[in-house]
Amino acid sequence: MSRATNSSYDIFLSPNSYAAAMFHAISQCLNSTTSSVFHARLAHAHILKLGLFSDTQITTTLLSLYANNNNLSFSKLNLILSSLPHPTLFSFSSLIHSFARSLHFRHVLATFSHLGPKGLVPDAYLTPSAIKACAALHALSQGKQVHAFVSVSGFASDSIVMSSLVHMYLKCDRISDARKMFDRIPERDVVVWSAMIAGYSRHGLVDEAKELFFEMREEGVEPNLVSWNGMITGFRNTGAYVDAVVMFQMMLSEGFWPDGSTVSCVLPSVGQLEDVVMGAQVHGYVIKHGLELDKFVASAVIDMYGKCGCVLEMSRVFGEGDEMEIGSLNAFVTGLSRNGMVDDALEVFKKFKDRDMELNVVTWTSVIASCSQNGKDLEALEIFRDMQADGVEPNVVTIPSLIPACGNISALMYGKEIHCFSLKKGIFDDVYVGSALIDMYAKCGRIQLSRRCFDRMLAPNLVSWNAVMKGYAMHGKAKETIEMFHVMLQSGQKPDSITFTCVLSACAQNGFTDEGWHYYNSMSNEHDVEPKMEHYACMVTLLSRLGKLEEAYSFIKDMPFEPDACVWGALLSSCRVHHNLSLGKIAAEKLFLLEPNNPGNYILFSYIYASKGMWEEENRIRGVMKRKGLRKNPGYSWIKVGHKIHMLLASDQSHPQMKEILVKLDKLNMDMKKSGYLPKTNFVLQDVEEQDKEQILCGHSEKLAVVLGLINTGPGQPLQVIKNLRICDDCHAVIKAISKLEGREIYVRDTNRFHHFKDGACSCGDFCLMEGRQLSGLGMLAENLRN
16 A cells, blocks of 8 residues: 555554554664764654653664764753653763764763763763863863862772873863873873873973983883874974974984974974074985975975075975975965065965965965065055955964054054954954054054053063053153053063163163163163163164263273174264264274165265365265265155055155145245244255255155145144154254144154154154164164064
8 A cells, every 4th residue: 555644654553553663763763874964853853752752772872863963952962861761871971972073072071961960970981081071172170070070989090081181181281280190190101101291392391301201211111103293393382493303313313213294393493493404304304205295294394494594495395396285385485585585475476376276364474474574565455455355364363464564654544444353353352463553553653552552452471561662662752661661570571682672762762871771781680681782772872862972982892792783873873963073984984894885874974074064075975985886765755645655755856746745835934934944954964055955955755745745634634754764853843843833743753763743842852853874773773673
């Protein structure tokens, strides 16, 4: 007889035969090898209809089927477990093992928690599954509860249970507790030894890891490949690169053959040490044993050569790859960027992007960081927009790599957009994102916003503290810089060399001689930080800018190492201001040897001759420049108006609004002269007429940029200008006057610091009015701080 529907067929069955048929149907649905979620739900419906929840075997099988198909919510799990009338330990064990196999560790703990209320006691076979779940979830509190159960249940002598506890405490970063468990294990196998050794290695406890390694061998347990790899990886991750390489060498000397994991773990340490000889030997081992086909090994070899500066070898390995792999591409792009070949990195990136290769977030981030770190800030922003258009989600590494690009070009609007993006994505609390935002707002002239970002950080680290102090120093706020330094000390944070560069730079900016000497002397005496070249340069700048040139020169002669161009440049800059020809000659001669092709050194020295009217000597220096083919780097400034960035060169007439700019500038000059301002023509150190000197001053790029901003923005709107050189005395005075006449706040960032003009005054208090050489002395320090 044909059956149209289940209901039409059911009326021909007796109650007993109907129940048997349904039981058979349920069993078929619960067949673990063929059943799906649909079958599980169908069986579940029949079980509810027939009231078969009292059958523990059927219910357990149903739960396991749900578990295997990842289709069991917490509420459904609790409902089913609570409805079991007579559960057995086997029921729960089957379910827990199913969850563990499918990595549903929260369900493992939820199921385990039902054992007690049901009057069931876990055995030594079930307990390790719960401990492993705690380890996977880093659930220390629940792990301790299971540990307490182990202690009172007599499982403390079970090696498997105790080993599980060791792994759990290691996963939860409780290495001392893990060691206590480890010492209590009656029979320790190589797995638990390796885990404990790797735990010490991960925490940078090199001596403890080595000691335990040798103790393992003394007890007759020979290390395996996992043991060696665990130590090498741990040492690498904690910066113990030498120890990682030594362990690799020891491994080879004792006859253990490294695999691909070993090689890919040790090569980053070799790269960090820039040991190209060792790197080439490892590369030879890779070729000999056919490991070059391992994609992780290939990318590690490329990365190693990049860190060692071996671009040719890096390119060869990259080109020899049979099939391009994303890890190798990322390593190659990063290597090119690291070696200053940012244009090549961009070309490779675009080439593979045009091939429709699926680039990941690491690829995009590497290119963005490369552009940001090599002066291609606009390109970095453009690539970030392309990244979003391609649907690639930025991460906590991408954002800190991009934010500096906004700061470098003072793109405040873009910086704020990225700040909002970080808030939206919930990554603002990342300490590196927060630190990058602090730096960006400071570079954009918004030191108050910079401080606000710092104050909102949950757990600032040394990078964060240095960022906010660097910002205050950049803005010439020495008192605030020193105040933050002491607050940092009170918080328990230990300063480093960058911290003292910020503090000494701020003291130099403001002429705080006593304070500068105090913090310089405290470096090694109180904080165990040895002064570096940049700290000596700060002190030379501080002394020489106050006219203490002989004291600065004596300080240089007493330096424990040979002064660099930064130090001599600081002295030469001040010799130009104070017209000290004798010391200026000494500093210039040193600079001509250290930087023979830097035109700024020759220009600055020629200014000293010009200031004394020694035009023949001045012309002689200019002649040397001409014979060497050196030209003075042109001054240029840029200003962002609306969505467009305008760059203006000194005395350049090419800007389409130049006629309007000059008309506005003439009007401003007339208004300023009426108010008593006279051009500072003494700054023009050329043998020309006074009227020509005034005309030369009018062409300075920062003036042109400010006037362009006045023309194209509404009344009262702030202006921000960036200049590639130091702002000159005349431009400083003119912009002060403009800020009062036009009622504008004007921010100017030069190579040395920020100038905030408002109501006819500048934030620097006119202390910084001296022209330094291009990127020398304190200007070079400030540039280093910004980058």
